[in-house]
Structure formats: structure tokens, C-alpha cells
Amino acid sequence: MKVLVIGSGGREHALAWKLARAERVQAVYVAPGNGGTAADPTLRNVPLTDPQALAEFARTEKIALTVVGPEAPLAAGVVDTFRAMGLRIFGPTRAAAQLESSKAFAKAFMQRHRIPTAAWAEFTDVAAAHAYVDAQGAPIVIKADGLAAGKGVVVAMTLAEAHAAIDHMLADNHLGVVHADGVARVVIEEFMAGEEASFIVLSDGVHVQALATSQDHKRIFDGDTGPNTGGMGAYSPAPVVTPNVHARVMQDIIQPTLQGMAREGMPFTGFLYAGLMIDAQGQPRTVEFNARLGDPEAEVILMRLKSDLFEVLMHATDATLDKVELQWDRRVALGVVMAAHGYPATPRKGDVISGLPAATDALRVFHAGTVADGERTLTSGGRVLCVTALGESVRLAQQRALDGVRQIHFDGAQWRSDIGHKAIKH
Numbered sequence: 001m002k003v004l005v006i007g008s009g010g011r012e013h014a015l016a017w018k019l020a021r022a023e024r025v026q027a028v029y030v031a032p033g034n035g036g037t038a039a040d041p042t043l044r045n046v047p048l049t050d051p052q053a054l055a056e057f058a059r060t061e062k063i064a065l066t067v068v069g070p071e072a073p074l075a076a077g078v079v080d081t082f083r084a085m086g087l088r089i090f091g092p093t094r095a096a097a098q099l100e101s102s103k104a105f106a107k108a109f110m111q112r113h114r115i116p117t118a119a120w121a122e123f124t125d126v127a128a129a130h131a132y133v134d135a136q137g138a139p140i141v142i143k144a145d146g147l148a149a150g151k152g153v154v155v156a157m158t159l160a161e162a163h164a165a166i167d168h169m170l171a172d173n174h175l176g177v178v179h180a181d182g183v184a185r186v187v188i189e190e191f192m193a194g195e196e197a198s199f200i201v202l203s204d205g206v207h208v209q210a211l212a213t214s215q216d217h218k219r220i221f222d223g224d225t226g227p228n229t230g231g232m233g234a235y236s237p238a239p240v241v242t243p244n245v246h247a248r249v250m251q252d253i254i255q256p257t258l259q260g261m262a263r264e265g266m267p268f269t270g271f272l273y274a275g276l277m278i279d280a281q282g283q284p285r286t287v288e289f290n291a292r293l294g295d296p297e298a299e300v301i302l303m304r305l306k307s308d309l310f311e312v313l314m315h316a317t318d319a320t321l322d323k324v325e326l327q328w329d330r331r332v333a334l335g336v337v338m339a340a341h342g343y344p345a346t347p348r349k350g351d352v353i354s355g356l357p358a359a360t361d362a363l364r365v366f367h368a369g370t371v372a373d374g375e376r377t378l379t380s381g382g383r384v385l386c387v388t389a390l391g392e393s394v395r396l397a398q399q400r401a402l403d404g405v406r407q408i409h410f411d412g413a414q415w416r417s418d419i420g421h422k423a424i425k426h
Helices: 010-020 035-039 051-060 071-075 078-084 103-112 126-136 159-171 243-263 297-304 309-317 394-407 421-425
Strands: 002-007 027-032 043-045 065-068 120-123 140-144 153-156 186-190 195-204 208-210 219-221 225-228 233-236 269-278 284-290 332-339 363-367 370-373 376-379 383-391
Touching: 002 010, 002 051, 010 027, 010 035, 010 043, 010 297, 010 309, 010 363, 010 383, 027 051, 035 043, 035 363, 035 370, 035 376, 051 078, 065 078, 065 309, 071 078, 103 120, 103 186, 103 243, 103 284, 120 126, 126 140, 126 159, 126 186, 140 159, 153 159, 153 225, 159 186, 195 243, 195 284, 195 297, 195 309, 208 243, 233 297, 233 394, 243 269, 243 284, 297 332, 297 383, 332 394, 363 394, 383 394, 394 421
Parallel strands: 002 027, 002 065, 027 043
Antiparallel strands: 120 186, 140 153, 140 186, 195 208, 195 269, 219 225, 233 332, 269 284, 332 383, 363 383, 370 376
16 A cells, blocks of 8 residues: 655654554655655655645555645645545545634634633734733733744733734734635634643544644743744643543533534544643633644654554544554653754754664654755754654653754754653643
């Protein structure tokens, strides 16, 4: 069997690595891939990104299964294109992917289906947004309505920060995010206190399988300080998701979401990611939905998955996920992201990467923003690598990952030394 993974980040490298280990898989193509997938003899990069071109490639190569990694192709309707050609693909349709591609759609959907989330309002008018923030006070959360590559959320602790975010996203539209009606829009939400966790499930449209829990770290500096990023590291499992919280999330968030999407004519197939905020009483609320695996959560979750991912996803595309039981490594997985100089504002590209450690059973380096340049590997994005380790405890996994990080060099590299600190405190 041949498999195609769409995307070029760390999540796609992890998916491709896991699928290549499946018993029935003979070849894994990654489109367009990165420097890490180029260097792996079990993977083949394909320089394609256009949905129609990808579907033609899948048909010509007789690809048995395509898996979509990032959000942009989902929002562009790649799943619809493949299905129209009778090709097997795992991911949500363009309509179902609105749970991620439009914050306003997701909030209105949650309101319709009584899914616990923060109070909110949406604005296209700058003056009205400023007036709302003045009336509500700070802290408050400002979100761009649309895909902004992890940069469209500002948790404003002061009114000045909130007003600046509105000007940035709405008045000036610096992020360039517009939605269906061609205008910039922001969603303004109440600030939710608590601890965040990532709750990701597989859905075939009817049945659901929860993946191992995880928690990522969004702020760039140790101690959860500095600007938000796409994620500076993650670990799995997340102790904050107790068995009781897990049951509540499935009952109050996941099931109503999947049932609601089906009722509204948009059955959700794919990875559904609920970003949670869990308060001091253990009450989970939904921060946001993503229509794909998180990154860097994918790297730590897939390091722990013992089941054959190809067989699982074949069941998911046959609507038989109820026949699957996922098996997990009991060890903790922890990933530390190494980011480029200048990230997250202006990441520098083209720095030479050296000292990459050889992969072992307990340590693996997933590439995100890298490109092959002859024999060399260069940085080509903000988040460059995710050094991912398994250990008997969070502290041991953290130590092993950081040992790996310290072997690697590229100019201006940034990383956090405290990934997993909340679990160590638990």
C-alpha cells in the first residue's frame, strides 16, 4: 500500500514516520515535505501543494490513503477534491473544517449546541469593538476570525493591549485574515482562568476514538512568559485531564460537537482537536477547535501510539472506528521545539543545522521548518525542530529531550528548558 501525507511541518514528519512503520505500507510520500522527510530513506518528498495536482498524483500513483496534516489545505477543500475523484482521504471537508477556519462559525456553533465555552461577541466595526472592550474590561481575549498560523490570538492583560490588538487585526488587518464575505473580523471573548490541555480525537463521522491527552506550551520563554507562538513544546499524557475531566469532555464537548455537525449536514471526519481550559473545579470549557492534529502535540502523541496508524485510519475512512482499540506506550513523551532566530515575529531562514542526534527508541527529532540543501540541512521556518523523547516520568523525558537539544546547533536557536513544568508540579 502507498500512503500520501499532505504538509511540510513537524506534525507531517511525525505522521509520515508512523505510517512508514505500518505493516502493509510500502511507500510514504510527503507533499511537499521538509529537510527531515528528505533525509529519511523510508519517505519520499513530492513538490506539490495544489489540491487538484495532489489528487491527480494520488490517482496516478494508486495511493491507498491520503492524510491531511495542516489546516490550510483543509480550508481550501482538498478533502472535497479527493472525494469527488473517488480517492480515500482522511480529514474534514471544507464545510466541516470551518470549526477551525472561522472562529465566529465555531463560537456560533457552540452556542447553538450548548457546548461550554467563553462568552463572546464578533465585530467587523473597529469603533464597536473598542467600545465593547472598554465596557468589558481586561483581561480579555482578541481573536482574528480566520486562519492566522497560530498568530491570531492575543490574551490582553490590559485594556491598552486589547485596543492595540483590535487595531492590529481589524483596523490595519496586519494579519491579512479575511473570511467568506471578504472583510476582516474579530471575535472578542471573556478571559478564562485555569489550565489548558489539548484533547484530540479521531472521528469517522459517527464513531469516535480519543487519542492520548497532551498539553502544549504556547509562550516563547520559560515560565510561560513572552509572546504566544504556534507551540514551543508539548508532553503526553496531561495530568490535568483526570478520568473525570476526560468523561466530561467526551460527554459535554466532543459528542455534542460531532452530533451537531452531523445534524447540520457537515459530518466531521478527521482529527478533531478541542483546546480546553480546565478551571480549579475541574470544569472543562472549549477555548477553540482545530480540524487537525495539533503541532507539537502530534509529535508526542504519535511517539506514544503503539497501534498501527495505517490500519486505524483505514477504519476511520470506512466508518468502522468502533472496531479499533488504541494501544499506548505507558511512558511519558515530551517534545522541545527549537525555534529560529527572531521567532515568532521575524524568523530568520538559511542557518545551517548540525549535530542532529541519531534516532533511538526513546529519542527522535521531527523536522518542521527545515529544507535540504545538498548534504546540508538549513532552517526554513519559525519552528525548526521538535526534539521528542520518551521517559518513565515527565522529568526523565524532559531531561532526555533537552540532552538531545543541546547536541544540535544552528545560529540563534531558541528553546524552552521547562516544557512539562506543570506536570512536574502536579
